[in-house]
Amino acid sequence: MGPPTERIPEDRTLPSHVDVVIVGGGVIGISTARALIEKGLSVAVCEKGYIAGEQSSRNWGWCRATHRDLRELELSLESLKLWRHIDAELGIDTGFRQCGILYAADDAKALADHEAWLARAVALVGRDALDSRIVSPDETGTLMSGAARRFAGGIYTPSDGRAEPQRAVPAMAVALRERGVKVLTPCAVRGIETNGGAISGVVTEYGRIACGSVVVAGGAWTRYFAGSIGVDVPQLMVRSSVMRTSPLENGPDVSACNQEMGYRKRLDGGYTIANAFHSYHDITPDSFRLFTKFLPALKSQFGSTKLALNARFFEELRRPRRWPLDRPTVFETSRTLDPAPVEAFNKAAVTEFRALFPALAGLRIEQAWAGYIDVTPDAVPVISAVDEKRGLFIATGFSGHGFGIGPAAGRLMADLVANDAPLVDPRAFRLSRFFDGSKIEMDGGF
Numbered sequence: 001m002g003p004p005t006e007r008i009p010e011d012r013t014l015p016s017h018v019d020v021v022i023v024g025g026g027v028i029g030i031s032t033a034r035a036l037i038e039k040g041l042s043v044a045v046c047e048k049g050y051i052a053g054e055q056s057s058r059n060w061g062w063c064r065a066t067h068r069d070l071r072e073l074e075l076s077l078e079s080l081k082l083w084r085h086i087d088a089e090l091g092i093d094t095g096f097r098q099c100g101i102l103y104a105a106d107d108a109k110a111l112a113d114h115e116a117w118l119a120r121a122v123a124l125v126g127r128d129a130l131d132s133r134i135v136s137p138d139e140t141g142t143l144m145s146g147a148a149r150r151f152a153g154g155i156y157t158p159s160d161g162r163a164e165p166q167r168a169v170p171a172m173a174v175a176l177r178e179r180g181v182k183v184l185t186p187c188a189v190r191g192i193e194t195n196g197g198a199i200s201g202v203v204t205e206y207g208r209i210a211c212g213s214v215v216v217a218g219g220a221w222t223r224y225f226a227g228s229i230g231v232d233v234p235q236l237m238v239r240s241s242v243m244r245t246s247p248l249e250n251g252p253d254v255s256a257c258n259q260e261m262g263y264r265k266r267l268d269g270g271y272t273i274a275n276a277f278h279s280y281h282d283i284t285p286d287s288f289r290l291f292t293k294f295l296p297a298l299k300s301q302f303g304s305t306k307l308a309l310n311a312r313f314f315e316e317l318r319r320p321r322r323w324p325l326d327r328p329t330v331f332e333t334s335r336t337l338d339p340a341p342v343e344a345f346n347k348a349a350v351t352e353f354r355a356l357f358p359a360l361a362g363l364r365i366e367q368a369w370a371g372y373i374d375v376t377p378d379a380v381p382v383i384s385a386v387d388e389k390r391g392l393f394i395a396t397g398f399s400g401h402g403f404g405i406g407p408a409a410g411r412l413m414a415d416l417v418a419n420d421a422p423l424v425d426p427r428a429f430r431l432s433r434f435f436d437g438s439k440i441e442m443d444g445g446f
């Protein structure tokens with residue numbers, strides 16, 4: 001079962017026509033909708049389950065520039081600027097707090113990695129744009145107040161923050177409804193219609209919406225959905241597990257991680273705790289189809305991603321690659337992905353938390369859950385037009401960082417849809433990089 005996520009009232013009444021239909025009511029779909037109505041376009045968001053029901057409610061809630069892939073760094077910094085104003089602008093409480101984020105270094109090698117990232121990041125965006133700094137063992141101890149262990153130091157970014165995944169996106173969706181966005185939920189999109197090579201509408205489980213543009217922001221479903229209209233989006237899923245604790249007095253306010261575990265203070269007074277860098281890849285037929293494209297990622301994640309063969313393989317094997325739009329689809333039978341958490345990973349994380357903070361060792365785990373993270377071969381998202389289909393756009397593959405960069409990613413997607421000057425240079429995010437001979441590589445961000 002997923003975490004306790006705020007639910008917004010259902011709405012199944014379709015508009016006959018809008019400028020843009022967005023497939024997916026996660027942080028990316030909702031942020032794109034927000035930016036599009038600011039441009040004066042009419043928008044419908046279709047969510048097959050409930051708003052933020054998949055990754056966008058299940059994540060840690062970290063909003064950061066620290067250690068971002070340099071191709072994504074400017075977008076991360078723009079997103080933090082947006083997070084700081086969302087609540088005031090929409091009259092909501094997303095739980096965003098500028099709490100700072102610390103990556104504590106367990107040893108000299110980890111510290112050297114932090115130093116190397118910082119030097120490259122500062123060279124790219126300049127000192128004025130980025131307040132990350134290397135901190136001493138003493139300051140690391142102060143930032144991890146109550147920690148029983150001495151670290152080699154760390155990297156700390158005071159302007160990074162946290163928001164509440166179980167509240168933020170639903171709150172934004174409600175505010176957008178009041179501003180005229182049609183937020184349809186539960187409402188699965190079965191497919192897309194084209195006319196003369198251009199987008200002309202979508203077919204939902206309740207009927208058709210005519211539109212000139214479609215943004216597919218379907219998270220882990222995007223590859224499958226886009227594939228049905230002949231658009232190849234290289235994307236796999238990794239299963240990542242999380243826990244939340246009972247409220248804890250006098251715990252650290254700064255969000256932090258080391259090589260074993262990460263934590264964040266929650267608005268309810270508890271902590272979200274998770275295994276920092278370990279996840280499962282549930283093998284699916286796509287794992288074989290995309291093997292060569294993901295080889296660099298596999299090499300760089302060697303040891304931290306475990307492979308699992310389970311029912312998911314056979315479930316995906318049975319799925320059709322194309323389907324009629326006048327009958328129920330898998331988007332209606334599988335409303336919300338809710339994978340089982342990996343107990344061993346969670347146990348290791350909570351053991352580490354207790355060892356690090358003996359004064360908090362009496363904590364109670366209130367709930368554990370997991371989510372499927374959608375990853376691309378270079379762990380950088382796709383925020384892109386689809387060259388061969390006029391009016392089709394894809395925003396997906398956020399590879400474990402999409403909650404924090406969601407607001408700016410939505411703005412960039414809206415800029416591309418409206419053909420406005422883009423918020424940041426979008427070339428690193430184009431879908432065609434996977435097919436035009438560009439070298440696909442990880443850059444060491446995590």
Ligand SMILES: Cc1cc2nc3c(=O)[nH]c(=O)nc-3n(C[C@H](O)[C@H](O)[C@H](O)COP(=O)(O)OP(=O)(O)OC[C@H]3O[C@@H](n4cnc5c(N)ncnc54)[C@H](O)[C@@H]3O)c2cc1C
Pocket residue numbers: 023024025026027028029046047048049050051052053054055056057058059060061062063064187188189190217218219220221222225240241242331335336370371372373395396397398399400401402403404405
């Ligand atoms: C355990 C975990 C920890 C994470 N920690 C962090 C973190 O600390 N910081 C951070 O920045 N990121 C984090 N992430 C990543 C972040 O949550 C995601 O990158 C982000 O939420 C992706 O948003 P999205 O809108 O693209 O996808 P999602 O939130 O998955 O939303 C996609 C939506 O599309 C809907 N959909 C799909 N197909 C259809 C269809 N045909 N019709 C209608 N609806 C459809 C789905 O139901 C789903 O609700 C974490 C993720 C996980 C799982």
